[in-house]
Amino acid sequence: MNIDMIHAAADRLKGHVRRTPLLSSPFLDDIAGRRVFVKPECLQHTGSFKFRGGWSAVSALDPEVRKSGVIAFSSGNHAQGVALAAQLHSVPAVIIMPSDAPAMKIDNTRALGAEVVLYDRATEDRDEIGDRISSDRGLTLIKPFDEPQVVAGQGTCGLEIAEQAAELGITEAEVLVCCGGGGLTSGIALALEAHAPAMTVRPVEPEGFDDVKRSLQAGSIQRNAALSGNICDAIVTPAPGHLTFPIMQRLCGAGLSVTEDEALRAMAHAFARLKLVAEPGGAVALAAALFRAKELTGDTVIATISGGNVDAPMYARALDFA
């Protein structure tokens, strides 16, 4: 896993993946007490950065292998990213999703042409279901983060951050990344190591589901006690990956964590100040930028908004803070 793979992914993604802008608002700067830039991956195809990794992985497959199709496990954003990447490559996709995933994410995955197989998190073994389907049909598993071509795809977001910041004359910053298993975080960290070495990536998670923060503190992979019970569904994962953790350990600063209310308030600020729809898990980095100023250093922070796939009732909760 190295920067050359990210460059190669960028070549494969060109013309297919959206170059999202780098946005700002003087109102956010005032709240944060420093300059805040936002990288809105909610504007990416399928509404999250996951399309980068999905396209990267599907496009890297041998065409003979690819034509049998792909399979993924996902509560939603990786599902949509892989589904669209497969659809655009004209190959089948099967997505194994928990039956309690947000309705919008299940509907969208189906609408993007994938076959969705739902399972009950409490009573069924998703791995068993997935193994059976993929061996029956010869499907290739696209893992959500612990897969080099997926990390390479997410890293292209970091290439854009480095370029866009340089255009603004910015070379030093803390780069806050919404962090689940660490695919986006480690990909951006590798890209910045090569192209903006004075920037430091800091993973941001929901309080109580801060496995990456604790793993970085402990120097070894720590797991979350629970896998549900937080509105930031997109970034609640069991533990950092075996591929992603060593990269984060080598390159990232300390992790940060924010409350559910802080995530909702950040969504309200994205609504009012940036005119962007963020989902709870996609808003944790902006929340840290705005509300955890004392835990940050330097005069510039760049926050990813990693996704915007949120149902209307949850969004209404955020609007109560607007």
Place this chain on the structure above:
Amino acid sequence: MNIDMIHAAADRLKGHVRRTPLLSSPFLDDIAGRRVFVKPECLQHTGSFKFRGGWSAVSALDPEVRKSGVIAFSSGNHAQGVALAAQLHSVPAVIIMPSDAPAMKIDNTRALGAEVVLYDRATEDRDEIGDRISSDRGLTLIKPFDEPQVVAGQGTCGLEIAEQAAELGITEAEVLVCCGGGGLTSGIALALEAHAPAMTVRPVEPEGFDDVKRSLQAGSIQRNAALSGNICDAIVTPAPGHLTFPIMQRLCGAGLSVTEDEALRAMAHAFARLKLVAEPGGAVALAAALFRAKELTGDTVIATISGGNVDAPMYARALDFA
């Protein structure tokens, strides 16, 4: 008023005004029955295209004249556009706003450093108030649409549409523009006449406030019967301008109009499919693209989202359609 002024405005705007992306979603294509592209000026500084015209006009003033300051009449988006343009030029701005303008727009205008003077639409004469203040202080009036440098600034949005469409191989399209007094509409029409002559601009208005549509039909300027009573406050204006109407008459196709519910439904689709916050008046063009397919021609439509400055309670009404 000609294309050279738009090119000159683009030079003055460079590095100050955001180049907004051109977005799309397969879900919107399905609803519309043709390819739909969206130009999201809600992502522009101050949350609407008005910053283009504001910057263009303020930057075109003689520095000696400019330093005394500027004044504008506006219910909100022009107010914010002029306020930020003045602030960034370090000159004072006075904005005359109706006391019933959306709270967010009044608050933001003040926060952008402008002196806001509120008046009661029913009992006070805004022109009398404005004349008194500007003659006392030597302020220059920046009109919202019937001013060549403002139209030139809005026209830069058309330059970007022509470039971005060409990059996608698109040269023919109907370009739907949210239309109040016609500043954005006529500016885009002039830009496309020069750079994408096979595209046709079509103004879109709220039903019952379709002065431009009726003016184009009649071949002469028609006025709206009322100036309030529609949620699309940003684009409810008395009549097309004396500068803008002849341009629209020469270059535009027939006008379209949509209902308030259609505007709210379009806002819900922008939320769900594009992760963009649109205000009601900023969503009428997308509404026409999605719900008035029979009134359109060709296989491609480009819809502006002209602004996203909407209060949370109004946005909650749109979410009911999501």
